[in-house]
Amino acid sequence: MVRKFLIERISWILLFLFLQLLVLSISFVDTTIPLESMFYIVFLSLLIFVVFLTVRYSKETKFYRSLEERSNDLDLKSLAIPDSPFEHIVEQSMITQTEKLKQQATYNRLMLEQEKDDMLAWIHEVKTPLTTMHLMLERMNDEELKALMTYEWLRIYLLLDQQLHQRRIPFIENDLYVDEVDLEDILFQEIKTLQSWCIHKGIGFDIDLTVATVMSDAKWVAFILRQLLTNAVKYSDASDIYIRSEKQDEQVILVIEDSGRGIDAKDLPRIFDKGFTSTTAHHDNAATGMGLYLTKNVAQALLIHIEVQSQLGKGTTFTLAFPKRNDFVNLSVTLGQENL
Known part of the structure; x- marks a missing residue:
């Protein structure tokens, strides 16, 4: 700040x-003026000027130091009180701009909510006509056409469900129970939804749940399992998907293991990135990423830790580590404070 002040x-x-x-x-040219006296006056002037600069530095940089140290938000309370007309101009300009930004942010938030x-x-x-369509499909006699139509119906249903939950995720803390x-x-309900697709592809399930209950939110856990099971079925041929649970x-x-096409090692760090599909099957238009x-x-909102292991051509294993009960007590307290 000293360097900036001097500049x-x-x-x-x-x-x-x-x-x-x-x-x-x-004084040097005019011999009538004593040179030594002038040196003395210049020395005193320099001394006074240095003291003056020091005092002015402390006074004039206080406001700008507070500008430099303030957080990058719209709160101007941390600003020092302006001490000059120019500082008042800066402060007034910032207040005006901040108010406009707040109004714009409020408007954008309302539009986003709408x-x-x-x-x-x-x-x-x-979803209403989709439900009706599903009932109509159930009455079809042509099994081959029924299987094809049911698969397309399921794709639409899953995409709509994904969009529904995507809109809710930013406000998930208000929706946790x-x-x-x-x-x-939950697993049998999700497998039942995918039943026609699994039958069409010749995929079965081998389920061994040593521990069948966890502390979590049923709706959002169902969403997580729906995504993982859908991926396992989508990228697997005729084989079994193994699901097992244990306590450690x-x-x-909870482990979900398939014998599908697997994930390339270079793609593994990016599979949870928004919009990332694959580098090995980049032509797959059905994938949304x-x-x-x-x-x-x-999973992060539910304190569930996800790990993935995969080998190209040999399948993928997702491991879900659910939180301990005490972890959820802390989460409940945090959410309660945020709602206040």
Whole structure:
């Protein structure tokens, strides 16, 4: 800050030094003016000027130091009180701009809320004809056509469900209800939804749940399992998907293992990135790159740790480590404070 202050005042400092040199030059040329006396006056002037600069530095940089040290937010309370007309101009300009930004942020937030509500309403409206369509498919006699139509229906249903939860994730803390969750019920419900697709591809499930209950939110756990099971079925041929659970150090571990096409080692660090599909199957137009990204976000909100192991051509294993009960007590307290 000292360097900046001196640079800002460099023209005044140079002017002062020039005037002192001018006085000494005149004294040197004009013999009637005592040179020693002029040196003494210049010395005192320099001394007073240094003291003056020191005082002004402390006074003039206080406001700008507070500007430099303030947080990058819209709160101006940390600013020092302006001490000059120019500082008042800066402060007034910042206040005006801050108010405009706050108004714009409020407007954007309202528009985002409106867009989210409209999208949710539209998704719920579309689900009604989808349900009717599913009932109609169940009555079809042509099994081959029924299987194809059911697969396309399931794709639409899963994409709508993904959009629905994507709109809810930013406000997930308002939608959590932590309770005992029966993993077996959720898994069988999700497998039932994928049943026609699994039959069409010749995929079965081998389930061994040593521990069947966890502390979590049933709706969001169902969403996580839906995404993982959908991926496992989508990228597997005729084979079994293995699902097992166990307890390790008071944590419930759920493992979902398939024998599908697997993930390339160079893609593994990026599979949870938004919009990332694959580098080995980049032509796959059916992939949106959103499923695992949303899964990771939901898992973080539920304090679920996800690990993935995969080998290209040999399948993929997802491991979900659910939090301990005490971890969820801390989460509940945190959410309660945020809501206040």
